[in-house]
Amino acid sequence: MQRHLRGIDLNLLVVLDVLAEDPHITNAAQKLHMSQPAVSNALTRLRGIFNDDLYVKTRGGMRPTPKALELKQPIRDALFAIQQQVQPEAEFDPKTASNTFAIAANEYAESIVFPAFFQYLEQVAPNICFDLHPEADSIASLTERIRLKELDIAIDYIQPKSKELICEHVFEEDLVVMARKGNPYITDEIMTAEIYRSTPHVALHPRSDKGSPTEIILGKKQIQRDIKIRASSLMSLPAIAARTNCLCTVPRRVAANAQQTLPLETYELPFETNKIKAYMIYHRDKRNNQAHSWLRGQINMLLDKLRQSGS
Known part of the structure; x- marks a missing residue:
């Protein structure tokens, strides 16, 4: 040899x-x-x-x-x-580093995860910048953008199958149902399977090659909804539900945030369903990079705190 x-x-x-x-x-x-x-x-x-x-x-x-x-x-x-x-890379020091990281994330991550993340990083890594990108339209698009190093990390619910990428399960969240207070379709303040199926819903537009996380999970259980309104933003679903008779199905933390400012009630799903799983996706070449390893560690640390706090 x-x-x-x-x-x-x-x-x-x-x-x-x-x-x-x-x-x-x-x-x-x-x-x-x-x-x-x-x-x-x-x-x-x-x-x-x-x-x-x-x-x-x-x-x-x-x-x-x-x-x-x-x-x-x-x-x-x-x-x-x-x-x-x-050519060993220079020692990475987050206190003095001025890297810019490109991250693709869905609305859930941008609204629920990253605000606290950026608040924390202001203290420990004041010169590091971030370029947040919207989630990719398809698995193929996401794979290509990471392969071409246009993205450092993606936080997503899809799992690319490319051998060039590493896909780590980092978080999961259950779904709940929201309805405006006084919604005439809900009797006795109980969400039943019949009410859920027969009441109009506001839901997300699906991605080009996969449904939304909610549709994927409900589809596995063959749960049908009467979708009256399709919206492009996850965060708009509670706002629309608060002004109409539509129900919306959203992650629990999204519901908790919305309920602080909108006249909404939150109900448990009347079915046994799986949780939405989130993955951290990155190129295999990055796994030993000091700056990238530090970034992944910080994201995992924050997600651990979210899991422990339940909020």
Whole structure:
């Protein structure tokens, strides 16, 4: 094995890594500051090393072989490990660091989780900035944005299946029902399954490739709702329910916040359902990065406090 490795130019693996991201010789040459013939020659040598075509020409361009797909993550991990040893990153100190982190989060995270998070960070990391992005329209979009390093972290209820991403379960929340005080559909101040099914609802627009978290959970139990109004904002659901006869189904902490300012009653769901699960999603390359590890630790610490407090 050692004799074989001595005959491999490490730069060839760099070429293979770049081709894995963009399998076009011209684009790879530009990114590597190499000529096209040099990249083509490197690919020829790589084919000999791995005894595989790796990339084959098609009408749509170069297409990776199963072997190339199999090598993608191990090669990237190996290059990352070498880079960390050759060029170790500077020690991260949150008190003086001025990083900017890009985070994609849904309305729940932005409204319930992050206000307290940013309040805390003002004290321990005063120069760190954040760029919050709305949740992705689809799993494919989320995966691509993290893969391209446009996002450092996403907090979401979907779980991408890409081997390039790490998906950690960090939080869960149960659902409750809200209705305005004096709603004529609710008798005896009890929410029954019949009332829930027959009363009009205001609900979120689903994502392009998946329903809202509520629809996914209720759908698994085959619970049907009479949806009269579709809204684009989670936080608008209680406000609409407070002025109409519609019910809304929201996470418990959203209900608790809304009930402080709106004339609403909160009821337990009249069904046994699963909780909404939230995940922290990030690229595998980031798992040993000091700044990124610190950020994940801070988010987990805050979520632990939320779980313990129940509020």
